[in-house]
Amino acid sequence: QVQLIESGGGYVQAGGSLRLSCATSGGFFSTYVMAWFRQAAGKEREVVASIVGSGASTYYADSVKGRFTISRDSAANTVYLHMNIVKPEDTANYYCAAAGRRLGHILRQSDADSWGQGTQVTVSS
Numbered sequence: 001q002v003q004l005i006e007s008g009g010g011y012v013q014a015g016g017s018l019r020l021s022c023a024t025s026g027g028f029f030s031t032y033v034m035a036w037f038r039q040a041a042g043k044e045r046e047v048v049a050s051i052v053g054s055g056a057s058t059y060y061a062d063s064v065k066g067r068f069t070i071s072r073d074s075a076a077n078t079v080y081l082h083m084n085i086v087k088p089e090d091t092a093n094y095y096c097a098a099a100g101r102r103l104g105h106i107l108r109q110s111d112a113d114s115w116g117q118g119t120q121v122t123v124s125s
Contacts, residue, residue: 001026001027001113001114002024002025002026002027002032002114003024003025003114004022004023004024004096004097004114004115004116005022005023005024005025005116005117006021006022006094006096006116006117006118006119007020007021007022007023007119008020008021008119009094009119010120010121010122011122011123011124012083012086012122012123012124013123013124014087014088014123014125015085016086016123017082017083017084017085017086018083018086018121019080019081019082020036020083020094020096020119021078021079021080022034022078022079022080022081022096022116023076023077023078024077024079024098027098027100027114029072029074030053030054031053031100031101032053032098032099032100033050033051033052033053033098033099033100033102033105033106034050034051034070034072034079034096034097034098034106035047035048035050035070035096035097035098035099035105035106035111036049036070036081036094036095036096036097037094037095037109038090038092038093038094038095039092039093039118040089040091040092041092043092045095045109046061047059047061047106047107047108048060048061048068048070048081048094049064049068049069049070049081050070050105050106051070051071051072051105052105055071055072055074057105058070059105064083064090067083067085067086068081068082068083068084069081069082079096083121086121086123087123088124088125089123090121090123091121091122091123092120093119093120094118094120094121095116095117095118096115096116097109097115097116098112098113098114099112099113100113100114
């Protein structure tokens with residue numbers, strides 16, 4: 001099972017940018033579908049973005065489409081979430097997730113088999 005460690009969270013003003021990183025170890029990075037989820041206070045965890053092992057296909061939730069970009073660096077075994085034009089409603093704990101032996105995107109919590117510990121993002125208005 002792959003280990004995931006997120007970093008890059010913090011405070012940012014609305015309209016600003018932030019980059020989250022998820023470093024992986026213990027698995028064959030290029031074979032894993034990777035995703036970012038978020039969970040706001042009092043709400044269920046929801047998928048934000050997903051990227052297949054080759055990086056050729058990505059998926060975005062409607063709420064972040066056009067503002068966030070997911071990418072992966074095979075040399076660094078790391079997946080990123082580039083957050084642009086952030087809004088107060090983007091405030092949440094962001095989690096990295098991985099799925100091995102999966103053909104399609106990670107679209108729900110049950111699709112993932114490894115999770116990071118989360119990193120908090122707070123957007124001020």
